[in-house]
Amino acid sequence: MGEPDGGAAAAHRHSGESGPPYRYERDAVAAELHEQWSDLEPGTETDTRVTIAGRLMLRRVQGKLAFGTLDDGTGRIQLFAPAAHTPDHGAFCDLNLGDWIGVSGIVMTTRRGELSVRVDGWDLLAQARRPFPDKWHGITDPDTRFRQRYVDLWVTPAARRTFALRSQMMSQTRRFLEDRGYIEVETPMFHPIAGGALARPFTTHHNALGADLYLRIAPELYLKRLIVGGLDRVFEIGRVFRNEGLSTRHNPEFTMLELYAAYADYGDMMELTSSLVEHLAVTLTGSAVLDLGDGQIDVTRPWRQATMAELASEAVGCEVSVHTPPGELAGLAESHDVAVPDGSRTSSAKLLGELYEKLAEPTLEGPIFVTEHPAETSPLARRHRRDPLLAERFEAVVAGRELANAFSELIDPDDQRQRFEAQAAARAEGDDEAMAVDEDYLRALSYGLPPTGGLGIGMDRLAMLLAGVEAIREVVLFPTLRPEQT
RNA sequence: GCGCCUCUAGCUCAAUUUGGCAGAGCAACGGACUCUUAAUCCGCAGGUUCUGGGUUCAAGUCCCAGGGGGCGUACCA
Numbered sequence: 001m002g003e004p005d006g007g008a009a010a011a012h013r014h015s016g017e018s019g020p021p022y023r024y025e026r027d028a029v030a031a032e033l034h035e036q037w038s039d040l041e042p043g044t045e046t047d048t049r050v051t052i053a054g055r056l057m058l059r060r061v062q063g064k065l066a067f068g069t070l071d072d073g074t075g076r077i078q079l080f081a082p083a084a085h086t087p088d089h090g091a092f093c094d095l096n097l098g099d100w101i102g103v104s105g106i107v108m109t110t111r112r113g114e115l116s117v118r119v120d121g122w123d124l125l126a127q128a129r130r131p132f133p134d135k136w137h138g139i140t141d142p143d144t145r146f147r148q149r150y151v152d153l154w155v156t157p158a159a160r161r162t163f164a165l166r167s168q169m170m171s172q173t174r175r176f177l178e179d180r181g182y183i184e185v186e187t188p189m190f191h192p193i194a195g196g197a198l199a200r201p202f203t204t205h206h207n208a209l210g211a212d213l214y215l216r217i218a219p220e221l222y223l224k225r226l227i228v229g230g231l232d233r234v235f236e237i238g239r240v241f242r243n244e245g246l247s248t249r250h251n252p253e254f255t256m257l258e259l260y261a262a263y264a265d266y267g268d269m270m271e272l273t274s275s276l277v278e279h280l281a282v283t284l285t286g287s288a289v290l291d292l293g294d295g296q297i298d299v300t301r302p303w304r305q306a307t308m309a310e311l312a313s314e315a316v317g318c319e320v321s322v323h324t325p326p327g328e329l330a331g332l333a334e335s336h337d338v339a340v341p342d343g344s345r346t347s348s349a350k351l352l353g354e355l356y357e358k359l360a361e362p363t364l365e366g367p368i369f370v371t372e373h374p375a376e377t378s379p380l381a382r383r384h385r386r387d388p389l390l391a392e393r394f395e396a397v398v399a400g401r402e403l404a405n406a407f408s409e410l411i412d413p414d415d416q417r418q419r420f421e422a423q424a425a426a427r428a429e430g431d432d433e434a435m436a437v438d439e440d441y442l443r444a445l446s447y448g449l450p451p452t453g454g455l456g457i458g459m460d461r462l463a464m465l466l467a468g469v470e471a472i473r474e475v476v477l478f479p480t481l482r483p484e485q486t
Numbered sequence: 487g488c489g490c491c492u493c494u495a496g497c498u499c500a501a502u503u504u505g506g507c508a509g510a511g512c513a514a515c516g517g518a519c520u521c522u523u524a525a526u527c528c529g530c531a532g533g534u535u536c537u538g539g540g541u542u543c544a545a546g547u548c549c550c551a552g553g554g555g556g557c558g559u560a561c562c563a
Contacts, residue, residue, distance in 0.1 A: 058525095060525050060526090061519085063518075064519080067521080110522075112523080131497070136524050137512085143554070199562070244561060461563095
């Protein structure tokens, strides 16, 4: 508005014929007022005039004197509205909970000492036509909270805090990486071949090109093309899409951080992962010890490391590895009630993975780096320098959830072609999550990919960890839901 | 996909061991009140008990089918 600290009459306007004002200039917010005036004695009227705006959350009318509670996104502040000072006092008392108002007046404290703004002028900025949810309980129905996030955000303070934290996590992550020489890039979301991960893609169609396209399941192959191009430290934070079920830990579209560094290996990626997580914990929550729903977790470096074979061996009670014959592993799986898919053609690599995932992983709290996955189930990772059946790879497990996945990148175009072909063969046999051969990617590798370390972090899961919530829907503003039927 | 649980006023929740007139608080509406803070007090109104069948003299309650949601599981980094 044009009179941010004008007189009472000037600041008073209603949404009659002309409707609400087109703009409103506030010069104070609740959080700053509380900070600035924390020492004010009870019963003080200052001569400081402020203009604030927000949503009316509570209202207490006592005839000629009314109190309100305004929430402006930074916090709450009390409105003090005596008939002698507040223009159109009756209309002010008739405001509904949820209405948006702008208020200007002096800063003061009540006799009880509550910091308040006296309503010397006010404007109705928007009406809440729908009824306010319970002012004490808010809303608890998860469906309403997620479908109508706009309601959840203003009646559930914890929701607002969680998303503020997520935003800070994103900007701190960018700063952390930029400080280490990484540049942020954007690669295509439409992929002619869905590669870079083992997952089923969503399909779409481009009319002018007459081509079917996939929504990306990972940016990996494009980012490594950039390393070939000489951008030697890159990262991308962006949405990826996987056509799979919903759960407490899975949303079909989610936000992934991927980064690649030339001249680095998976050991460097471990260092980077734990540094980033520890740094975010300390800067965003003030402590490397994070509160979970039940209990706590300390993400202080260094994190424990164990190989997948070690963890699987521990779980089954005898020594196993990718070199153990499939028949023996299948027997162990059976005796531990682990279902074996398609017994005849199942390899040691897959069986070892199953044993780890079903028996060991659920018991891990972390933070821990699980390393040395079989090369067969890691088609984009470089073979281990000491054992060609293994990959130089790790997954970070924190608070029982997989948080990150990284490897020394496979740089040999011939080996990469063989891996792709093995994937394509699996695909031909009905594995619709297996990769297809990406000829352009092979062409890129043939120009020379230097030794490179790569890392992917599920940012939603990281936000869950930092916010101490147990459902991915708590950290995604508009999670995927069944479409509403009307 | 499968299993278990759940759905009552705008919101938060009640409604006796197979069943007996669908209720309260807050919000809304009318009134009183110049230091309240989940203000208080008086009054008024508010319902396809998710939907459709069935059992019964009688169904929010019991049975069947469908729908929404939650949790687990499967798939899935």
